Structures are given as structure tokens and as C-alpha cells.
Amino acid sequence: MLQMLAFISRPVTRRRLVLGVAGVVAASIAPAAAAETIALSVDASKAGAKIDRNVFGQFAEHLGHGVYEGVWVGPDSPIPNTRGIRDDVVGALKALKVPNVRWPGGCFADEYHWRKGVGPQRAVSLNPNWGGVTEPNSFGTHEFMDFLDQIGAEAYVSVNVGSGTPQEAAEWLEYLTAAQPTTLAKERAANGHPAPYRIAYLGIGNESWDCGGNMTPEYYLSQLKAYSRFVRNFNPAQQQDPNRMLKIAVGPGGDGPRWTEWTDTVMKAWQGRSWSWDFDGLSMHNYTVVKWPPSYKSTGFGEAEYAQILKSTLEMDRLVATHSAIMDKYDPQKKIALVVDEWGAWYAPLPGSNPGFLVQQNSLRDAILAALNLNVFARHADRVRMANIAQMVNVLQAMILTDREKMVLTPTYHVFKMYVPFQDATFVPVSLDAGTYTHGDVTLPRLDAIAARDAAGKLWLALTNLDPNRSVAVEASLAGLTPRAAAGETLTAPRVDSVNSFDAPSVVAPKAIAAKIQGATLALTIEPKSVTVVSVEQ
Ligand code: AHR
Numbered sequence: 001m002l003q004m005l006a007f008i009s010r011p012v013t014r015r016r017l018v019l020g021v022a023g024v025v026a027a028s029i030a031p032a033a034a035a036e037t038i039a040l041s042v043d044a045s046k047a048g049a050k051i052d053r054n055v056f057g058q059f060a061e062h063l064g065h066g067v068y069e070g071v072w073v074g075p076d077s078p079i080p081n082t083r084g085i086r087d088d089v090v091g092a093l094k095a096l097k098v099p100n101v102r103w104p105g106g107c108f109a110d111e112y113h114w115r116k117g118v119g120p121q122r123a124v125s126l127n128p129n130w131g132g133v134t135e136p137n138s139f140g141t142h143e144f145m146d147f148l149d150q151i152g153a154e155a156y157v158s159v160n161v162g163s164g165t166p167q168e169a170a171e172w173l174e175y176l177t178a179a180q181p182t183t184l185a186k187e188r189a190a191n192g193h194p195a196p197y198r199i200a201y202l203g204i205g206n207e208s209w210d211c212g213g214n215m216t217p218e219y220y221l222s223q224l225k226a227y228s229r230f231v232r233n234f235n236p237a238q239q240q241d242p243n244r245m246l247k248i249a250v251g252p253g254g255d256g257p258r259w260t261e262w263t264d265t266v267m268k269a270w271q272g273r274s275w276s277w278d279f280d281g282l283s284m285h286n287y288t289v290v291k292w293p294p295s296y297k298s299t300g301f302g303e304a305e306y307a308q309i310l311k312s313t314l315e316m317d318r319l320v321a322t323h324s325a326i327m328d329k330y331d332p333q334k335k336i337a338l339v340v341d342e343w344g345a346w347y348a349p350l351p352g353s354n355p356g357f358l359v360q361q362n363s364l365r366d367a368i369l370a371a372l373n374l375n376v377f378a379r380h381a382d383r384v385r386m387a388n389i390a391q392m393v394n395v396l397q398a399m400i401l402t403d404r405e406k407m408v409l410t411p412t413y414h415v416f417k418m419y420v421p422f423q424d425a426t427f428v429p430v431s432l433d434a435g436t437y438t439h440g441d442v443t444l445p446r447l448d449a450i451a452a453r454d455a456a457g458k459l460w461l462a463l464t465n466l467d468p469n470r471s472v473a474v475e476a477s478l479a480g481l482t483p484r485a486a487a488g489e490t491l492t493a494p495r496v497d498s499v500n501s502f503d504a505p506s507v508v509a510p511k512a513i514a515a516k517i518q519g520a521t522l523a524l525t526i527e528p529k530s531v532t533v534v535s536v537e538q
Pocket of ligand 1: 061105106107108205206211343390391396
């Protein structure tokens with residue numbers, strides 16, 4: 001997936017992000033027409049699978065300003081920080097209840113040597129994948145674990161299979177998790193953390209079919225078996241379910257026979273596994289890009305690009321279904337999770353930015369794209385039990401953009417926040433026929449909806465109106481509960497390419513929406529090009 005990127009090292013022009021929007025040519029979207037009424041039905045008594053909170057996971061790679069500047073500014077920075085980690089970013093992420101963070105990559109992970117990132121003297125190395133810049137290693141193991149502590153997330157550590165060894169990865173895990181006084185555990189204590197760390201998820205390689213070493217599935221399997229066997233978690237609190245560290249194998253990276261063959265080969269081997277190796281999740285990467293290299297602009301686009309990108313993102317459903325069906329052949333009990341640990345929009349780099357830093361803006365289109373993908377994951381909740389959007393701060397479809405001391409929350413951030421109630425809620429099926437939205441030769445469903453019940457029994461509905469021109473009046477019949485009151489918020493903006501910038505941070509921000517309960521019916525009007533989340537009390 002990365003073959004198309006020729007990374008040139010040159011200084012990043014971060015200012016473009018601040019100014020980018022003002023100069024954009026207006027995308028002409030027709031004014032909203034009168035709403036027509038759509039019937040939707042929800043039966044709250046029909047419980048589906050749990051929507052695992054881990055599908056709202058994040059990904060932080062050592063790439064551009066994803067970690068350095070985005071998360072880590074160092075303890076001496078004038079930017080308010082706690083032990084070097086930005087307070088504003090931590091505060092924003094806490095509100096998302098981030099379940100897990102995947103780190104240190106990405107492609108970076110297969111060239112990462114953990115020893116360079118521990119102790120008082122940090123080796124300065126290079127980051128050849130991403131702009132060829134120097135890697136100070138000042139954000140290493142302890143800083144990552146401190147960051148997780150500050151935001152309240154679990155660790156998803158990707159170990160180096162491409163250029164590392166099982167021994168190196170095994171020693172990292174011993175350093176992280178051993179409680180007994182081994183030399184490595186004592187070194188961890190000397191470096192400030194006597195107690196063993198909790199490592200919830202272990203990624204065994206990243207894109208081993210490409211940037212992670214261009215392996216065949218058979219070759220990867222031999223690596224996987226060795227890493228699965230030898231890279232142990234020694235934390236006494238993690239020796240049994242449900243606290244056991246879950247191991248995630250490299251899975252497919254796109255559409256087509258190469259990827260179905262990969263999934264088939266790895267899952268078939270898993271079915272015939274022996275006592276000495278195992279894994280718990282199969283990773284899948286799928287970016288919304290339309291075609292490589294990424295050429296769609298992240299700002300200053302019109303309805304044609306809006307419709308095309310949404311069409312492309314909806315392919316996620318078919319990919320998940322295809323790979324789930326292969327997994328079902330070998331794992332009908334769905335023991336292995338499909339882990340979509342890289343997803344999101346990948347656009348052309350912002351003009352003037354370092355192309356190796358993957359800097360892009362984030363618009364209302366991305367908010368809608370995020371909601372559509374989260375809905376796909378919810379519908380496949382029995383198999384998709386973890387996902388990680390790429391990436392958390394300043395890289396690709398980010399939650400947060402920073403520029404020195406400034407920070408702005410993106411439209412995608414707001415969707416993740418609005419969807420917090422869906423974390424660990426029980427999926428409830430929704431049926432609707434809202435017809436279609438057509439632009440040029442692209443035809444899409446007009447409305448997308450999911451529902452779920454939280455632990456307190458409250459019903460939550462998420463409704464996305466893909467049509468940028470027509471609002472939808474929804475009458476939702478609610479069976480299986482006695483609705484009493486409803487409240488919600490909606491995220492929209494004047495244009496499909498509206499963005500939040502450092503100068504205008506609230507162009508795309510949620511606002512309250514009126515929702516009425518009439519008997520067993522919920523009535524509300526959904527604005528064009530919007531994401532709405534409503535709760536129903538009973
Ligand atoms: O997220 C950027 C890159 O995309 C990751 O490093 C790699 O795994 C993928 O190709």
C-alpha cells in the first residue's frame with residue numbers, strides 16, 4: 001500500500017493547515033429542499049452482539065507530527081504538559097474514552113528497536129519510512145505507557161517482525177511485564193516503573209506483506225508461530241481470561257485475490273494450530289483512497305468528490321463481509337476477532353507539507369465517512385471487535401490537529417465523541433428504506449442508521465444523512481420499550497467540505513436537535529449531510 005509514496009524530506013509547512021480553508025473555492029451545494037417522511041423501525045427487544053468499545057481505538061505512529069508535537073512536546077516545553085505530554089490533547093482524548101492506542105506503527109513498527117527508547121540516554125536514529133527525519137526516541141516505552149495512563153486507554157503494542165527478532169520482542173515484553181526481579185524488570189524499575197505494565201494487545205508485525213517485509217503468507221506464518229510462542233506477557237495479573245494479552249496477526253490489506261488468499265492461508269493454519277502457538281485477532285487494513293497514490297483533496301472539493309469518497313468508504317462493508325466469511329470457514333465460533341486496525345480517509349498531502357508526513361485537513365465529509373465506517377463495524381460486531389482509525393493526531397484522518405500551542409478538534413473527533421454511548425452497547429437491528437441519493441454516476445443509500453442499548457437500558461440511535469441537499473423527516477417506531485423522552489445532537493456544517501481550523505474551530509460542531517416522542521414513535525428531522533445521535537429514555 002505504500003509503494004506509491006516517494007517520501008521527500010523537506011520542512012513541513014504547518015501554517016497551511018491554519019490558512020488552508022480561507023482560500024478554498026466554494027463547493028456549490030443546492031439549497032435544502034423540504035423534508036419527506038421516512039419510516040424506520042427499531043425493535044429494542046432483539047439484542048444483537050455487543051459493540052466492543054475497542055472498535056473506537058486509535059493509532060499513533062511515529063510519523064510526521066503524530067507523536068512529536070501532537071502528543072509529546074517534552075517536559076521543558078512552554079506548551080502546558082504533564083511529564084512532556086500535552087495537557088490539551090490529553091484532555092480532548094479523555095472525552096473520547098479512547099479504549100486502546102496502537103503504537104509505535106505502522107511501517108515504523110517494523111524498524112523500531114525498543115532499546116533506543118528507554119533509559120536516560122536516548123539514541124537518535126532515523127525514520128526512513130516517513131520523511132527520512134531524525135527520530136529522537138524521546139517518546140519511548142515509558143512515555144507511551146504514561147500517555148495511556150493519562151488518557152485511560154489500553155496498550156496495543158506492535159512488535160518488530162520485519163527487521164527485529166523474536167528475541168528482541170520477547171525481551172521488550174519481559175521488560176514491560178515481568179514482576180520477578182529479572183535484570184530487565186530491574187532496569188524498568190530503575191527507569192521509573194517498578195510495577196509491571198499491563199499490555200492488553202500485541203500486534204505481531206504490521207503489513208508484513210508489504211512495508212513489514214514483503215512476506216508471503218507462508219513465510220509470515222512461520223514468523224507468527226515463533227513470535228506467538230516466545231513473546232510472552234509475564235504480568236501476574238494477565239495470566240488468565242479476561243485479562244490475558246490478546247495477540248493480533250497480520251491479515252489482509254485490501255480487495256482482491258491476494259488478500260482473500262492471505263486470510264485463507266492464515267486462518268487455515270490457525271484451525272490446524274498446535275498447543276505452542278495461537279492468536280486472537282486478525283488485522284485488516286483498508287483506507288478510503290479511491291486509487292493509489294492518494295489524489296483526492298482534503299479541502300476545497302465539491303459534491304462529486306464527496307459522493308465518490310463516500311461510495312469508496314462504503315466498500316468497507318463488502319471487505320469485512322468477505323473476510324468474515326473466510327474466517328467463518330475455519331472459525332465458525334468467531335473466536336478470532338477481525339481487527340480493522342488501520343482505516344480512514346487518505347487524501348493528497350496538503351500543499352506545502354512534507355509528503356512523508358501525511359498531513360491532511362478533516363472536513364464534514366470525514367465526519368460522515370467516520371460514522372458510516374463505525375456503523376459497518378457495529379453491524380459486524382460479532383466479528384469486528386477492534387478497530388483503529390488512522391491516525392490520532394496530525395496524521396491522515398485525525399481526531400486532533402495541532403500547531404505549536406494551538407489545537408483544534410476535527411469533525412471526525414466530534415463523531416467519535418457522539419458515538420461514545422455505543423461503546424460496549426448491545427446492537428439492536430434497525431430497518432428502514434430511505435431510498436437513495438444520486439450524484440452523477442454515483443448512487444448511495446440516502447440514510448444510514450444503527451441502534452444499540454447501553455448497560456442502563458437506554459436506546460441510542462445514530463442516523464447519517466448522506467444526501468447533501470435533502471433533509472429527512474424520520475418517524476421511528478420503537479418496539480420493545482416504552483419511550484418517554486428523547487434528546488440528541490447533530491453534526492453538520494454549511495458545506496460538504498467545511499472544516500475546523502485554528503482560526504475558526506467550531507464551523508463543524510455538534511448542536512442539540514429536537515426529537516419528539518409520540519406514543520411509541522420517535523419523530524425528528526435530520527439535516528442534509530449530517531450525523532445525528534439520539535438517546536431514548538424509557
Ligand atoms: O498509516 C500510515 C501507514 O499506512 C502505516 O504506517 C502503514 O501500516 C499503512 O500502509
